Amino acid sequence: MMWEAAKRVIEKIEQAGFEAVFVGGAVRDFIIGQPNHDVDIATSALPSEIKAIFSETIDVGIEHGTVLVLDEGEPIEVTTYRTDGLYTDHRRPDAVTFVRSLDEDLARRDFTMNAMAMTRSGAIIDLYNGQEDINKKVIRAVGHAEKRFQEDALRMIRAIRFSAQLGFTIEATTLSAIKSLAEQIQYVAKERIHAEFNKVWISRFPAQGIAMLEQTTLSHFLQGSFTAADWEKFQTTNPLVGWAYFYVLNEQESFFSNYKCSNKEKIFAKQVAEAHGKLQEGWQVLDYFHYDIDVLYTAYDIARWREQAIAFSRDEIETRKAELPIATTQQLAISGSDVIEWAQKKGGPWLKEALAAALLAVLTKQVENDKEQLKEWFHDIYKG
Structure with a gap:
């Protein structure tokens, strides 16, 4: 359903005279043959032009060129082709420049398998041999690996997360770049690392991910013990x-x-x-x-x-x-006021102890969970 809605969005953009294609993880997963419900579109149209084409849109990241289109019944993210400026915070570009060229847009992406595009008709645009790397089960940085990781240090953990999810290896030059820049992971917001770890935990090969954290020395700059042997049976x-x-x-x-x-x-x-x-x-x-x-x-x-x-x-x-016999303390047939009445004294620490003893007696089936039977138990056994 998401794909069909996205195709209709692309068709309307094309009818308005602009170019639009599927990009990123949706294309990667389509080629691998696994489901993906997060479908993104990239376009030569500027955000203002997208908003003119569609009647229902939300500015979800318009400073980076992203508009959420709601016209087709499913929320579809549409992002203008762009190039990125400097990444002085190792996370996001200080500025982006909107461009009309898909080639320029694909050049800024992280890994070859994520740098492909697909037209509405299903034609694959693959400038960096992403399909070949998928067939070889290899994760390779687009262009200069060190530059990609200096732009956004989280990409180093993303490479490892993809390795854990897909069972792919990390290409030698890309792996070497991670090792040489591992300490830069300290610049990344912990919330972003948390989100990547969430995906590692539920991946097909979590032990492989942990092993790669060790091998790349990223583990030296993250809190906790990362020993692959501990994760061999984890799933x-x-x-x-x-x-x-x-x-x-x-x-x-x-x-x-x-x-x-x-x-x-x-x-x-x-x-x-x-x-x-x-x-x-x-x-x-x-x-x-x-x-x-x-x-x-x-x-x-x-x-x-x-x-x-x-x-x-x-x-x-x-x-x-x-x-x-009971699943919650609320199901216990007596309350503190009952015990106070039976004991004929004021509440205090003894009351909590008495209720705990009554709960244990019910759970161990020494007494039925019945108010009258618990009263008798209290007088005869607990109160002594």
């Missing part, structure tokens, strides 16, 4: 799991702020680390109760990836959690 489709595993391998509190992790990522990783630590002694009923099943699964998987002995199967986790 996930959830980036949260990747951050949790990375944290378990490192367990440094500064790790979260350094990589600009979200609160969700931080909480999940710390819970997984706790559950993983407790797994070595064997999980108790309170562990099955307190930890979400995704946390338990991840902690279990980490133990397997690290070849640690586990006395039960992964399938038993769901079974044991499902067998709990």
Whole structure:
């Protein structure tokens, strides 16, 4: 659907007398034969000309030539051909110059496999032998490799991320350039590194990505331990799991702020680390109760990836959690006010202890989760 909408956008641009083509990852993935729903268009038309052609547009990056076109039912990014100025911040060009030539636009792109274009009819425009490199499963910088990485140092990690995703090798000159410029990764915003790592974690070959971080010495300038052997068995489709595993391998509190992790990522990783630590002694009923099943699964998987002995199967986790009499503390049949009334004394630290004991008694099936039975248990057993 996205492709069809994009084709209609290109057709309207052509009807207005301009050139427009598919570019970037969409073309690469089309040639590789894998799905891609992020379809981008490059054009000889200026942003103002695109806005004149279409009735519904949003300026999402107009200073760099990008306009979001909404006319065809799907949001389609359309970017004017451009050349880039100096990259003094190692991230973005200080200025861009809009041009009418596709050749000039393709020359500024990072890797040959990303520097191809495709017409609406499906003809491939390949000025840098990107198709040949794809066939050879090679990642090669466009033009002078060191210049590409000096422009945007994140491209070094992007090369490694593509290697992990596709199983491609990095061409020798490109690899050498990464090694010589590795320290420049320190100039890159941590949020951008975080986004690339998200893709490494869920890639087909994450251990290959970690190995390349070591081989290129990029790992020397990034926080954490990057040992490929630790990642040989790792595989996930959830980036949260990747951050949790990375944290378990490192367990440094500064790790979260350094990589600009979200609160969700931080909480999940710390819970997984706790559950993983407790797994070595064997999980108790309170562990099955307190930890979400995704946390338990991840902690279990980490133990397997690290070849640690586990006395039960992964399938038993769901079974044991499902067998709990209650799933949340809110389901406990009594409240603090009940216990205060039964004890006939003011609340205090003892109250929290009493409720915790009642919860454990219910979870271990010493008593039914019933208010009257819990009252009897409190008087006869807990209160003594």
